[in-house]
Amino acid sequence: MSIRSAAIIGAGVAGLTAALSLARHGIRSDIFEQADTLTEVGAGLQLSPNASRVLGELGLLQALSEVWLEPRDVSLVSGRSLRRIASVPCGSFARARWGAPYGVLHRATLQRVLVDAVKANPLCTLHLSTLLANPSLQYLSQAGLAAADVLIGADGVWSRTRTQVPASPAPRFSGNIAWRFILREADAPRFLDRTSVTAFLGPSAHLVCYPLKETGGFNVVAIAAGSSSAREWGAAGSEAQRTMLIRQFAGWNAEIGRVLADAAQATFWPLYELGNGRWHNGRDTILIGDAAHAMMPFAAQGAAMAIEDAYELAGMLATHPLAEAFDLFETRRQPRIARLRQRAAFNRFAYHARGPLRIGRDVVLALRPPQSLAADFDWLYGYRAVG
Numbered sequence: 001m002s003i004r005s006a007a008i009i010g011a012g013v014a015g016l017t018a019a020l021s022l023a024r025h026g027i028r029s030d031i032f033e034q035a036d037t038l039t040e041v042g043a044g045l046q047l048s049p050n051a052s053r054v055l056g057e058l059g060l061l062q063a064l065s066e067v068w069l070e071p072r073d074v075s076l077v078s079g080r081s082l083r084r085i086a087s088v089p090c091g092s093f094a095r096a097r098w099g100a101p102y103g104v105l106h107r108a109t110l111q112r113v114l115v116d117a118v119k120a121n122p123l124c125t126l127h128l129s130t131l132l133a134n135p136s137l138q139y140l141s142q143a144g145l146a147a148a149d150v151l152i153g154a155d156g157v158w159s160r161t162r163t164q165v166p167a168s169p170a171p172r173f174s175g176n177i178a179w180r181f182i183l184r185e186a187d188a189p190r191f192l193d194r195t196s197v198t199a200f201l202g203p204s205a206h207l208v209c210y211p212l213k214e215t216g217g218f219n220v221v222a223i224a225a226g227s228s229s230a231r232e233w234g235a236a237g238s239e240a241q242r243t244m245l246i247r248q249f250a251g252w253n254a255e256i257g258r259v260l261a262d263a264a265q266a267t268f269w270p271l272y273e274l275g276n277g278r279w280h281n282g283r284d285t286i287l288i289g290d291a292a293h294a295m296m297p298f299a300a301q302g303a304a305m306a307i308e309d310a311y312e313l314a315g316m317l318a319t320h321p322l323a324e325a326f327d328l329f330e331t332r333r334q335p336r337i338a339r340l341r342q343r344a345a346f347n348r349f350a351y352h353a354r355g356p357l358r359i360g361r362d363v364v365l366a367l368r369p370p371q372s373l374a375a376d377f378d379w380l381y382g383y384r385a386v387g
């Protein structure tokens with residue numbers, strides 16, 4: 001028999017999508033979120049067709065299409081010479097090839113669209129300002145917060161729900177730091193493409209830049225090596241960390257260097273990732289999104305995987321007994337996440353290549369037409385999550 005209700009820890013992309021996906025099957029959910037409000041400053045998100053297809057199934061695509069921008073392509077460009085190395089077409093090409101759009105938007109916009117849908121759905125109840133120190137079904141029931149059949153841990157890389165799952169993965173620092181900020185249109189160098197996602201590449205560092213329709217200006221993410229034991233995302237970062245970042249972009253195009261040096265509002269995101277491990281306890285608790293498989297943003301797929309996870313888990317919970325649904329979820333999702341990790345590791349190697357490797361990379365990529373590069377993404381962007 002299928003479950004009737006779920007308790008979800010975390011109202012990020014994974015948790016909110018899970019609530020909406022469960023509601024499609026008539027399953028009620030209570031979502032518990034520690035934050036008082038759901039906003040995030042200074043960060044953009046690329047949403048690829050595998051994710052936008054799911055958001056379409058949830059009836060959210062119209063609202064998103066009105067506010068996001070569909071980039072013409074994703075281009076790799078030398079951070080030193082500004083020479084275009086390669087590009088993968090998006091825009092109408094993405095809709096035709098992968099059957100769904102590729103969009104870029106501010107993360108707060110996605111969260112608002114998801115929250116509005118959750119609030120409008122009588123099967124979903126959102127509890128803000130509710131930090132669960134040791135989330136468990138037993139605790140939720142004893143505290144009178146929720147009586148649910150399943151606990152879904154969608155509480156991010158520092159998940160506390162993970163303590164309920166023996167042999168679950170542990171976070172480790174990746175050795176890389178992301179700096180994120182919004183660049184005002186008035187401060188943007190003329191060469192920044194107003195219609196595309198551009199990844200500027202250099203030795204041991206890269207910088208991704210794309211326009212945001214909602215705010216005007218650009219979302220900028222600079223990723224370089226760094227040291228940190230900080231768990232806190234989105235902090236300002238110390239002066240020493242800032243100096244170290246700017247040093248790693250020395251020798252780059254001077255305008256890019258200036259943009260980084262002037263980015264007083266930049267926030268500092270030490271990148272942690274999870275390795276292999278179990279995602280459920282075989283009984284009543286399961287992890288999705290970053291709580292299960294936080295990864296480096298080299299393939300821009302963390303939120304997309306959270307969306308796929310949420311949608312597929314809901315379908316499995318609606319059609320299988322709990323323990324079977326849990327096993328099915330791991331069996332179906334783990335190979336996909338493993339393949340994506342390989343792709344992200346390859347991107348990391350290719351993006352940050354130096355010396356002869358960099359020259360080899362540029363030669364190989366230059367030989368590949370955009371259509372052929374696009375074919376490399378069919379398994380990823382053409383994926384049809386089953387919900």
Ligand SMILES: Cc1cc2nc3c(=O)[nH]c(=O)nc-3n(C[C@H](O)[C@H](O)[C@H](O)COP(=O)(O)OP(=O)(O)OC[C@H]3O[C@@H](n4cnc5c(N)ncnc54)[C@H](O)[C@@H]3O)c2cc1C
Nearest residue numbers: 010012013014034046132155156289290300301302303304
């Ligand atoms: C620099 C950078 C760029 C990225 N770019 C992209 C991109 O372009 N495309 C893409 O698809 N992905 C991207 N990602 C990845 C993406 O942001 C994440 O994978 C995604 O947001 C994970 O969503 P989540 O809901 O699993 O976790 P989170 O967003 O971390 O949400 C977890 C929620 O749980 C709440 N919570 C945690 N603990 C508790 C508790 N004990 N009690 C109650 N609430 C709790 C938190 O407050 C939070 O709201 C990027 C990541 C980074 C760092």
